[in-house]
Amino acid sequence: MPSWQGKSKGNKLGYRIFxxxxxxxxxxxxxxxxxxxxxxxxIFSYQSTRSIYLYFRQKLGYGRFRSLAGIYRNYYVFGQTLIDKIVVMAGIPNRFTFEFDGEDNLHGLVSGQSGGIMLSAHLGNWEVAGHLFTRLNAxxxxxxxxxEHERIKSYLQGVTGGRSVNIIVLKDDLSHIYAIHDALSKRELVCMHADRFLPGNKTVDAQFLGDTARFPMGPFLLASTFRVPVAFVFAFKETATHYHLYATTPKTYPSAKQGGVSxxxxxxxxxxEEKVKKYPLQWFNYYDFWSKD
Incomplete structure (x- = not known):
């Protein structure tokens, strides 16, 4: 079964045109x-199209026609979020509006004495949310x-002026663990996705949309190890020009031995799962998320 390979689709010419x-x-x-x-x-991206069809058909229980229509709508909304990301990060004039639900939770995370972790997933438009979180002044x-392919990444950085945040790259030598520890010791915020993993990574099983799925253990193990407040953050496109951002109340989890990971x-x-059911078209994992392989 197909699995995520750690790379995004697209090419430099496509980005240049848009x-x-x-x-x-x-x-x-x-x-x-x-x-x-x-x-x-x-039509031409068979594996991802099949995965999204099964997501609508088997996990959400849609009929065949609704599932087929959902494939096109999903691709279209995903493309919109990519365009919106470039618009916001590059400062291109736009009419986007944003609604924050739980922004006070993030300000509370910033004002704490230990830093904090924000976990998200490949739902909605995390990049837009991450760019706007600069207003937290932390x-x-x-x-x-x-x-990402280096040519595409360097081209986007040239267009947007680079990212406005510090990037910690996951590496085999585990140097990212020290970088995360250093950031938290400085009372900074650390953000990461907690829904994807590469082959060989440690995982943990959980019931998601009625079936067992695997999630990367790393983000949750970090939260239990460093014992800092954790908030879940999502951003969804509700209309052509409006985004709704969510942040849960920060919570500090016990150690792994005390069940903190689970x-x-x-x-x-x-x-x-709550957000997927509310925004079903904004599920952007284009592989068999529930694969048992």
Whole structure:
């Protein structure tokens, strides 16, 4: 069965075309062009299309026609979030509005004495949320796999002026653990996804949408090891120009020996499932998330 390989799709030419349209025509012409791109992926990206179809059909219980229509709508919304990310990060004029639900929770996380961890997933538009969290007036560190193709990444950094946060890259030598510890010791915020893993990573099983799925153990083990407050953060596109951001009340989990990992996994998966059911089109894991392989 297909699994996530730690790399994003797309190529430099595709990014160049959309960024050119955004600069000279704005968001709406880019959205129009996206309609054809979404159709292309529906037809020619078999593995991801099949995975999204099974997500709608088996996990959400949609009928066949609704599931097929959901594939195209999912690709289209995903493309919109990528365009929106570039618009916001590059400072291109736009009419986007944002609603924060639980922003006080994040300010409480910042004002604490120990730093904090923000966990999210590949739902909605995390990049837009991460960019806007700079208003918290606190150093933000984002932990990620360095899986983007270097040419695309360097091109985007040239367009957006680079990221406004510190990036901690996951490495085999575990140097990222020391970087995370250093950031938390300085009372900074550490953000990471907690829904994907690469082959060979330690995982933990949890019931998600009625079936067993595997989640990376690392983020939850870090939360239990460092014993700092943890908040779950998501951002969803509700209309063409409006985003809704969510942040849960920070919670400090006990050590792993005291069940901290299983408790944090349960809380995170519960929050994740709630948001998936509310925003079903904004599930952006294009592989067999429930694979037993």
């Amino acid at each position: 960024i050119g349209v955004l600069r000279y025509g704005g968001v709406w012409p880019a959205y129009f062009l996206l309609r054809f791109v979404a159709l292309y992926y529906c 150093p933000i560190n984002i932990v990620m796999f360095d899986g 408790e944090s996994v349960g809380d995170f998966v519960g929050a994740m």
